[in-house]
Amino acid sequence: QKEVEQDPGPLSVPEGAIVSLNCTYSNSAFQYFMWYRQYSRKGPELLMYTYSSGNKEDGRFTAQVDKSSKYISLFIRDSQPSDSATYLCAMSAIGYGQNFVFGPGTRLSVLP
Amino acid sequence: GAVVSQHPSRVICKSGTSVKIECRSLDFQATTMFWYRQFPKQSLMLMATSNEGSKATYEQGVEKDKFLINHASLTLSTLTVTSAHPEDSSFYICSGSLIRGGYTFGSGTRLTVV
Numbered sequence: 001q002k003e004v005e006q007d008p009g010p011l012s013v014p015e016g017a018i019v020s021l022n023c024t025y026s027n028s029a030f031q032y033f034m035w036y037r038q039y040s041r042k043g044p045e046l047l048m049y050t051y052s053s054g055n056k057e058d059g060r061f062t063a064q065v066d067k068s069s070k071y072i073s074l075f076i077r078d079s080q081p082s083d084s085a086t087y088l089c090a091m092s093a094i095g096y097g098q099n100f101v102f103g104p105g106t107r108l109s110v111l112p
Numbered sequence: 113g114a115v116v117s118q119h120p121s122r123v124i125c126k127s128g129t130s131v132k133i134e135c136r137s138l139d140f141q142a143t144t145m146f147w148y149r150q151f152p153k154q155s156l157m158l159m160a161t162s163n164e165g166s167k168a169t170y171e172q173g174v175e176k177d178k179f180l181i182n183h184a185s186l187t188l189s190t191l192t193v194t195s196a197h198p199e200d201s202s203f204y205i206c207s208g209s210l211i212r213g214g215y216t217f218g219s220g221t222r223l224t225v226v
Contacts, residue, residue, distance in 0.1 A: 036217075043118070043205045043217035044156070088156070102156045 003027055006089055006103030015112050019076040023089035023103045026070065030091040030101075033065050035074045038086045038105065047087075048074070079110045115139055116208050118218025125196055125225055133191045133221045135206035142208030145189035147181060150203040150220075162189055196225040 006023045013019055021035075031052055036044035048063040050056045050072075056063045062075040072091070076083055086105040115138040125131050135145060143164050148156040160176075162168035162183035170176045178200075180192040189208075193200055201224050207217040 043207075043220045046216065 003101050004103040009107040012109045019079050021074040021087050029093035032092040034090045036088040081110045084109045116218040122222045130194045135189045135218045137187050137208050141186035144209045146207045148205045198225045201225045
């Protein structure tokens with residue numbers, strides 16, 4: 001079993017839809033969770049980061065962590081074509097910028 | 113703020129030659145820089161972690177003599193792929209850790225070895 005699992009997609013949604021992106025993990029020691037957005041041929045861009053369980057909201061994005069289920073989610077409200085990208089989850093047991101494990105990424109297409 | 117400038121963005125080189133990739137932190141001091149490789153349809157794979165002024169720590173399976181990392185200053189880290197071969201063709205990305213959490217990535221380098 002891979003440490004971090006993520007549905008690779010592609011996921012296609014109409015503009016304005018609510019998008020739910022998810023990752024599951026097996027290592028209960030993970031405490032630091034992040035979501036990155038990667039446009040084609042570009043480096044990943046940090047979207048959000050959370051520590052331990054709970055929700056965090058930033059504009060149209062909401063990150064949710066359920067440590068009991070080893071499950072994290074990223075919700076995108078009012079999705080836009082510019083949100084079309086690959087979304088990667090990443091997590092660490094030690095801290096930000098340390099010993100991260102990335103999911104393989106989910107490719108999202110938001111159709112106008 | 114917190115920008116990492118990486119170049120070149122694309123490079124094509126002949127098999128057996130060496131290629132140097134540079135990452136510069138433009139408005140922050142990157143005490144720690146990470147180097148990743150990404151093969152098509154796969155996630156980022158950490159290659160090594162470098163701290164300014166000390167030797168890099170390589171992940172298991174990464175040849176340190178092939179992938180030379182230098183982090184001589186707080187604003188510059190380089191990765192040199194020595195004696196490159198076609199199987200080294202990949203997307204290489206650096207990132208610097210941020211005090212506020214997370215890290216910021218360079219824009220990546222597409223290496224093609226022919």
